[in-house]
Amino acid sequence: MSALRKSFLIFFLTIFSINIFSNLIVNNFEHSEIIDFFVNENTGEISTIVENNYLKTYDLKEKRITHYYSTSSIPTHVEWILDNKYTIIAESDGTIEVFNNDTSLLNYKINVTDESISSLSSFRDKIIFTSLDKTVYVYNITKRKVEFQRRFSTIPTVAEFYDERTILVADHSGKIFLIDYLNNKEIKAIEIDNYSIIKLSIVNNNVFAFSMNGNIYVLDKDLKIINSFSLGLTIREVSFSPLNENFTVLTMNNQIILFDSSTLKILEELKPDNFNIKAIEWSNEKNDILYLNDGVNIYSLNIYSKSIEKLLELKKPDVIKIIRNNNHIYYLTSDSEIGVFNIDSGIIENHFSFSEEIVDFEITKNGYLILSENSGYLSLYNSEGTLIENKKISDFKLTTLEISPSEKFLIAGGWENNVYVLTLPDLSVYKVVENLHNNWIKDISINYNETKIAVASLDKKVSISDFPKFKNTIYIEEFPYIIWSLDWANNSNFLSMGGFEGILRLWDGRFNQLYKRFEIITASIKAIEWSHDDNYIATGTTDGNVYIWNSKNGNLESTINVSNGEIVDLTWSNDERYLYALSKGNLLSLIDLQQNNIPLQSIIFEKGYSVSYRKNGEYTTNIPEQVENKFFYKNNPISLFEAVTFERKESINIPILEGPVINVPSEFLISDKNNSLLLSAFDNNLITKVEILGQTFLVNSQSYYLSLEINPEKLTSNVLEISAYDDDGNKSTKYVHLKFENIYLQVFTNQAEITNEQGEIIAIASRGDILKLKGVLGDTYKVEYIDKEGYIKKAFVTL
Numbered sequence: 001m002s003a004l005r006k007s008f009l010i011f012f013l014t015i016f017s018i019n020i021f022s023n024l025i026v027n028n029f030e031h032s033e034i035i036d037f038f039v040n041e042n043t044g045e046i047s048t049i050v051e052n053n054y055l056k057t058y059d060l061k062e063k064r065i066t067h068y069y070s071t072s073s074i075p076t077h078v079e080w081i082l083d084n085k086y087t088i089i090a091e092s093d094g095t096i097e098v099f100n101n102d103t104s105l106l107n108y109k110i111n112v113t114d115e116s117i118s119s120l121s122s123f124r125d126k127i128i129f130t131s132l133d134k135t136v137y138v139y140n141i142t143k144r145k146v147e148f149q150r151r152f153s154t155i156p157t158v159a160e161f162y163d164e165r166t167i168l169v170a171d172h173s174g175k176i177f178l179i180d181y182l183n184n185k186e187i188k189a190i191e192i193d194n195y196s197i198i199k200l201s202i203v204n205n206n207v208f209a210f211s212m213n214g215n216i217y218v219l220d221k222d223l224k225i226i227n228s229f230s231l232g233l234t235i236r237e238v239s240f241s242p243l244n245e246n247f248t249v250l251t252m253n254n255q256i257i258l259f260d261s262s263t264l265k266i267l268e269e270l271k272p273d274n275f276n277i278k279a280i281e282w283s284n285e286k287n288d289i290l291y292l293n294d295g296v297n298i299y300s301l302n303i304y305s306k307s308i309e310k311l312l313e314l315k316k317p318d319v320i321k322i323i324r325n326n327n328h329i330y331y332l333t334s335d336s337e338i339g340v341f342n343i344d345s346g347i348i349e350n351h352f353s354f355s356e357e358i359v360d361f362e363i364t365k366n367g368y369l370i371l372s373e374n375s376g377y378l379s380l381y382n383s384e385g386t387l388i389e390n391k392k393i394s395d396f397k398l399t400t401l402e403i404s405p406s407e408k409f410l411i412a413g414g415w416e417n418n419v420y421v422l423t424l425p426d427l428s429v430y431k432v433v434e435n436l437h438n439n440w441i442k443d444i445s446i447n448y449n450e451t452k453i454a455v456a457s458l459d460k461k462v463s464i465s466d467f468p469k470f471k472n473t474i475y476i477e478e479f480p481y482i483i484w485s486l487d488w489a490n491n492s493n494f495l496s497m498g499g500f501e502g503i504l505r506l507w508d509g510r511f512n513q514l515y516k517r518f519e520i521i522t523a524s525i526k527a528i529e530w531s532h533d534d535n536y537i538a539t540g541t542t543d544g545n546v547y548i549w550n551s552k553n554g555n556l557e558s559t560i561n562v563s564n565g566e567i568v569d570l571t572w573s574n575d576e577r578y579l580y581a582l583s584k585g586n587l588l589s590l591i592d593l594q595q596n597n598i599p600l601q602s603i604i605f606e607k608g609y610s611v612s613y614r615k616n617g618e619y620t621t622n623i624p625e626q627v628e629n630k631f632f633y634k635n636n637p638i639s640l641f642e643a644v645t646f647e648r649k650e651s652i653n654i655p656i657l658e659g660p661v662i663n664v665p666s667e668f669l670i671s672d673k674n675n676s677l678l679l680s681a682f683d684n685n686l687i688t689k690v691e692i693l694g695q696t697f698l699v700n701s702q703s704y705y706l707s708l709e710i711n712p713e714k715l716t717s718n719v720l721e722i723s724a725y726d727d728d729g730n731k732s733t734k735y736v737h738l739k740f741e742n743i744y745l746q747v748f749t750n751q752a753e754i755t756n757e758q759g760e761i762i763a764i765a766s767r768g769d770i771l772k773l774k775g776v777l778g779d780t781y782k783v784e785y786i787d788k789e790g791y792i793k794k795a796f797v798t799l
Contacts, residue, residue, distance in 0.1 A: 318568075325363050
C-alpha cells in the first residue's frame with residue numbers, strides 16, 4: 001500500500017484544514033479590482049482595498065509595500081490614530097481590527113456588531129463608526145471600551161466627531177443628528193434632504209453635508225442651513241484638500257468638480273475620457289494634487305494643469321493556466337506570456353512573450369507549444385520559442401485546447417458552437433463539428449484510449465461523442481448550472497464533471513450513465529484533475545480550497561485551504577504525493593498530501609520574475625536583490641511567537657521532493673520474443689522497496705536493478721505502475737505504457753462473448769479460435785477477432 005493511501009486511511013473520514021503561509025511573502029501587486037483606497041494624512045502613504053481579506057499600505061515614493069494587514073473579512077474603511085501608532089481597519093463582517101504598529105502582541109479586535117461597517121472616523125484616541133445594524137458606536141482605543149452607542153430607526157450612513165464631547169450622525173433618509181455622546185443626549189435633529197447623506201465634514205465650525213442625489217449643504221454650528229445648491233448629478237465620493245480650502249466631488253458620470261470651500265464656486269471641471277474613476281483622495285501635502293483610482297492603478301492629477309501621472313501600477317497580469325511537463329511547470333498569463341517554472345529550483349528559468357493575445361495553450365511531450373490566439377489562429381512553436389506553423393482556423397476566439405493522449409490530434413473550441421479536430425504537428429483540419437452545442441465551448445477532455453470525447457458548454461450541457469469521428473453523440477442535460485471543468489480518468493472510462501453548483505459527478509463512459517454523484521457540496525468547482533492511478537480526484541474551488549476525493553467510494557479525504565483567492569488550475573506530481581495548485585494572485589502552491597502541509601509557495605510576476613519561499617523564511621528569486629522590494633514584501637511578524645528570519649537562497653530544494661530516481665522506458669513492447677522489462681532505481685540515501693504489479697521487492701541499497709518478466713494475465717491495464725521508496729518515506733512513481741506484438745490467445749470454452757466498450761456483444765468466439773492480443777482492461781483482454789476489436793473475459797482464453 002502506497003504512503004499516500006496509508007495517509008488517507010489513517011485520517012479516514014477526517015477533513016484537514018492546512019494553515020497557509022501565503023502572507024509570509026506578499027505580492028506587491030493586486031490581481032482583483034481596487035475598489036477603494038485611503039490616504040494616511042500623517043505619512044502620505046496609501047492603503048488599497050480589494051475584494052480580499054487584507055489591506056496593503058504603499059509608499060508612493062518608493063513604490064513598495066510598507067505594511068500588510070491580514071483581516072478577518074473584506075476591509076471597508078481605515079484610520080490612522082495617535083501619530084500612526086494604531087491602524088484601525090473596519091470590515092464587512094462588523095469587526096473593527098486595531099493593529100498596534102509597534103508590536104503585534106498588542107493587536108486586538110472590537111466585536112460589537114455582526115453587520116458591515118459603513119463609516120469610520122477618529123478623534124485623538126477615540127473612533128466612531130456606523131453599522132448596517134442601525135447603530136452608531138464611539139469606542140475608546142486606549143481604554144478598550146465602548147463609550148457610547150445608539151440604535152437609530154433608520155440606517156446611519158456617516159458619523160463624525162464635532163468636538164471632544166459631541167458627534168454628528170447622518171442617515172439614509174436625509175437627517176442629521178447632533179449628539180452629546182458623553183451624556184448620551186441628543187442636542188438637535190434636522191431633516192435636510194430626502195436622500196442618503198454620504199459625507200459630513202467640519203470646516204471652520206461649519207458643517208458640510210453631501211447627499212447622494214447631488215445636493216450640497218452648509219450648516220452653522222447650530223445646524224441651521226446657511227447655503228445649499230444642487231449639482232443635478234449623483235455623487236459618488238467627496239474629498240477635501242489638506243487645509244480644507246477646496247473640495248472635489250466625483251460624480252457617477254465620471255466627472256470631477258473642484259469647489260472653493262469658502263465661496264462654493266466651481267473652480268475646475270474635469271472629465272477624463274481614457275479611464276473610469278473608481279475613487280478619489282486628496283494628497284496629504286499638496287493642494288493641487290488629487291489621487292485617482294481606476295480599479296487598476298493609482299494616478300496623480302494636477303487639478304489646474306490637468307496633467308495625469310501614474311503613481312502606482314498595482315494590477316499585474318493574471319496566470320490563467322498551468323501544465324506540468326516533467327520537472328517544469330509551464331504557465332500562461334493574461335498578457336500573453338508563457339513561462340517555464342523549474343520545480344526543482346523554484347525559479348522561472350525561461351519565458352516567452354507573444355505579440356498576439358494568447359487565449360489558451362497546450363504543450364507536447366517534447367516541449368513544443370501550441371497556442372490559440374484571440375483572432376482564431378493556432379500556432380505551433382518549438383521548445384526554443386521558434387514559430388513552426390501558424391494557421392487560421394476560425395473567425396472567432398478559440399478559448400479551449402486539448403491534445404489527445406497519443407498526440408495525433410488537437411481539439412479546439414471557443415466562442416462559436418463548432419469544435420475543430422486537427423492533426424499534429426501540421427495543424428491540418430481533420431474534422432469540423434458544427435453546432436455541437438448552443439453556446440460557447442467551456443472545456444474539452446479526451447479519454448485515455450482516444451475513443452471518447454467530452455465537451456462542456458455554456459448551454460449547461462455536456463456532450464459525449466465517439467472520437468475522432470464524433471458519432472453517437474449523447475447529451476447530459478440534467479445540469480441546472482454551467483459545468484466549468486471536466487476530466488477523463490487516466491486508465492478507465494470515467495468522466496468527472498463539476499461547475500457552478502459545486503457538485504462533483506462521475507459519468508460511466510462504458511454504459512453512458514451517471515455513475516456517482518458526490519454527496520458533499522462545495523463552493524463552485526473551477527478545476528478538476530484525476531490522480532495518475534485514478535484512485536483520487538482533486539477539485540479546486542472558488543473559495544480557495546482544494547478537495548481530495550476517493551473516486552471509489554466517493555468519500556472526501558481531505559480539504560486544503562490554499563489561499564483566499566479562487567483555485568484556477570491543478571496538476572499532480574508523478575508520484576501522486578504532491579499536488580500543485582494555482583490560485584488567484586499568481587500563487588503557485590505545492591501541497592504535500594502525505595504530510596498535509598504546503599512546503600513551498602511561489603508568486604509569479606510578469607517578464608519571467610518569481611519568488612519561491614518556505615515557512616521558515618528561506619526564499620529564492622530571480623529578481624535582483626536591490627529591487628526585490630518593488631515586487632514583494634517580506635511580512636516579518638514581530639510577535640515573539642511569530643518571528644521569522646528571511647534568508648535569500650540561490651535555489652530552494654525541498655528535501656521531501658527528492659525521492660528515488662527510476663530509470664525505465666516510458667513505452668515497452670511485449671512480443672512473443674521478449675517480455676523482460678529492464679529497470680534501475682537510484683537514491684542519495686537508501687532505497688527500501690520497489691513495488692510492481694502487486695509485488696514488493698525489498699531493497700537496502702542506493703541502487704537497484706531488476707529484469708521483470710511481464711505476464712499479461714497479471715496486468716489490469718496497458719499502463720504499468722512502478723513505485724520506489726527511500727528510507728525517508730519518499731516515493732517516486734513511473735508509468736510504462738505497454739504495447740503488444742505477435743501475442744495470441746486461444747479460446748478454450750465452447751462459446752465466448754466479445755463485447756465493445758458499451759458492453760454490447762459484437763461477436764461470439766468458439767473453442768480453439770485464435771485471438772490477437774491488443775491490450776488489457778481489468779479482467780478482460782482487448783483482442784482482434786475477424787477484423788473486429790473488442791473485449792473478452794480472461795477466464796475464457798489462455799495464452
